[in-house]
């Protein structure tokens with residue numbers, strides 16, 4: 366197959382290109398080149414999709430499949446306008462952040478969406494979900510229901526995860542911040558957690574392109590309880606220390622952020638947001654999604670964080686100093 370990946374140079378995009386090349390396809394990646402080039406074996410077309418005529422270099426060719434990873438409605442609209450006619454099948458990588466309700470667990474594809482962003486450019490991540498809703502519409506309207514797949518991933522993890530979320534717990538259990546080996550964890554044992562390995566997602570997306578799979582599908586890793594996620598991370602790290610479990614109110618009062626980012630406990634979600642990482646993925650499983658064991662994803666994410674390719678500071682978690690200070694506060698409150 367002749368496959369065009371719009372944005373095949375960053376994390377998921379590179380894995381898609383690699384999976385498609387390995388499957389024997391003729392792959393072209395189009396991007397600016399700011400995230401580097403695509404993996405070996407793919408042709409690279411350098412273009413800025415915000416420039417008029419950015420797609421001129423690929424619009425004259427016939428594509429069996431286009432895979433697009435953009436979050437900018439204008440880029441997606443222009444791509445559909447330029448490439449829908451000469452393309453057999455379209456796969457758009459959206460997000461599970463398109464849903465209006467973030468509290469309910471087990472949301473399927475029929476749930477209400479956020480309003481579509483009424484602009485070509487998403488200015489901040491605040492409007493990420495709405496921007497992807499607008500992108501989805503351009504794809505589904507432009508290609509029709511039989512020629513497009515809209516994939517809505519929940520959290521993606523594994524090697525190369527610069528957000529630091531999927532590597533944090535194994536890394537923390539491997540190197541506790543304190544000599545006693547205590548680790549601060551959120552006291553949310555039953556909170557659902559879904560992590561989908563980037564390699565499994567890329568493999569599934571390429572197989573969907575090959576099979577011309579159409580429709581809309583949530584796509585996420587298997588649902589684990591937070592306690593089981595931590596147990597898996599502990600086992601991978603060989604951790605034998607103790608856990609200091611603290612509740613949501615305590616964490617909020619001590620300015621610890623949920624989910625991601627600095628001074629956070631990654632993957633923990635406040636009660637009203639647990640639906641953000643607990644989607645119904647039965648459709649994707651029926652469509653052939655295969656997932657590797659969670660331990661492999663967490664081990665490889667943490668391993669990558671220690672390696673030479675990782676940035677010096679990753680985006681999520683508590684620093685050693687922050688964790689030590691929080692544990693000391695906790696001990697002082699007990700006295």
Ligand SMILES: NC(=O)c1ccc[n+]([C@@H]2O[C@H](COP(=O)([O-])OP(=O)(O)OC[C@H]3O[C@@H](n4cnc5c(N)ncnc54)[C@H](OP(=O)(O)O)[C@@H]3O)[C@@H](O)[C@H]2O)c1
Pocket residue numbers: 371372373374375376377378379395396397398399400401412413414415433434435436458459460461517518519520521522
């Ligand atoms: N991380 C998660 O947990 C998560 C969850 C749900 C969904 N998603 C979705 O998964 C996808 C992740 O993709 P990714 O990992 O490959 O990273 P990404 O940062 O979303 O990829 C952006 C790609 O588009 C290219 N690009 C950006 N601006 C461009 C422009 N103006 N013109 C041409 N190309 C441009 C980038 O390359 P250059 O910089 O070289 O141009 C890069 O290849 C996204 O669609 C994201 O919304 C992620």
